[in-house]
Amino acid sequence: MKEPIAVIGAGTMGRGIAQVFAQAGYQAFIYDAIPAAIETGVKDIHRMLDKGVEKGKLKPEDAAAAKERLRSVRSLSELKPCGLIVEAATEKLDVKIDVLRQAQKYLTADGILATNTSSISITQLAAATDHPERFVGMHFFNPVPLMQLVEVVRGLQTSDETVRRTIEFAKSVGKTPIECNDHPGFVSNRVLMPMINEAVFCLQEGVATAEAIDGIMKLGMNHPMGPLALADLIGLDVCLFIMEVLHRDLGEDRYRPCPLLRKYVQAGRLGRKSKHGFYKYE
Numbered sequence: 001m002k003e004p005i006a007v008i009g010a011g012t013m014g015r016g017i018a019q020v021f022a023q024a025g026y027q028a029f030i031y032d033a034i035p036a037a038i039e040t041g042v043k044d045i046h047r048m049l050d051k052g053v054e055k056g057k058l059k060p061e062d063a064a065a066a067k068e069r070l071r072s073v074r075s076l077s078e079l080k081p082c083g084l085i086v087e088a089a090t091e092k093l094d095v096k097i098d099v100l101r102q103a104q105k106y107l108t109a110d111g112i113l114a115t116n117t118s119s120i121s122i123t124q125l126a127a128a129t130d131h132p133e134r135f136v137g138m139h140f141f142n143p144v145p146l147m148q149l150v151e152v153v154r155g156l157q158t159s160d161e162t163v164r165r166t167i168e169f170a171k172s173v174g175k176t177p178i179e180c181n182d183h184p185g186f187v188s189n190r191v192l193m194p195m196i197n198e199a200v201f202c203l204q205e206g207v208a209t210a211e212a213i214d215g216i217m218k219l220g221m222n223h224p225m226g227p228l229a230l231a232d233l234i235g236l237d238v239c240l241f242i243m244e245v246l247h248r249d250l251g252e253d254r255y256r257p258c259p260l261l262r263k264y265v266q267a268g269r270l271g272r273k274s275k276h277g278f279y280k281y282e
């Protein structure tokens, strides 16, 4: 792809995605509705690139070139026609629909509009755009520069050509794309979140301590981190929200969120971001 790319949303995910695009040689625009988020986002990306240089993982000239290719915009109207726009804004249906409807005006004639949503229906978002056949899910994982996978999610209306080009693009930025169909939670959260939820049930029922549950899953299943520590990293509010989506949209009891998970969220124990979840953080 020769055209510029835009990332909308300069939060945790948008920053990582824009960094990866700029490092891979694309001109990458980054936009956020909150100007301060753009500033912090760009500073954060520069800091990550500098860290790469300090650690010897990145040549100084490559970091400088990536910084050069990264452009922040204060308004979408500053965008040049983009071959791809990736939306990574707040996980709310109305926010995403509004962002996508605005963003689609800045695509080239065959440009692709993608969303990084974790839980909202790709099919439903596609239906709100003018070209649902050129709409696709590009589900990146946190931290984006380190995580290999892009779950490429095909909505009901997504064309084969869009999927093919999205896969090709994801490979060009050094990621490993794997395709799946649009269904609540896609594959990643459909499998991961019930496992985390079950670990919380184990804790609630006194089957074992948090440390023991995580230790068993790490050493016995060869997982790099236990499910409760992972939930703290993701955010307990995010885990609860995704379980609620699975429960609502798949309609089965087995997806009911564990009451202890809900209680922690109600108490403001959200995991690492609030310094207290299943574990305490300094």
Ligand code: NAD
Residues within 6 Å of the ligand: 008, 009, 010, 011, 012, 013, 014, 031, 032, 033, 034, 037, 088, 089, 090, 091, 095, 098, 099, 116, 117, 118, 119, 139, 140, 141, 142, 234
């Ligand atoms: P975040 O809260 O860190 O960032 C979201 C950003 O979107 C904020 O800076 C906010 O100001 C901005 N925003 C809100 N409304 C906007 C608008 N109308 N226009 C432009 N920007 C707007 O959230 P995040 O963790 O980066 O998540 C972003 C998306 O990525 C969500 O859809 C989330 O489900 C998905 N996701 C998150 C993770 C994760 O681990 N954090 C992993 C995979 C996917």
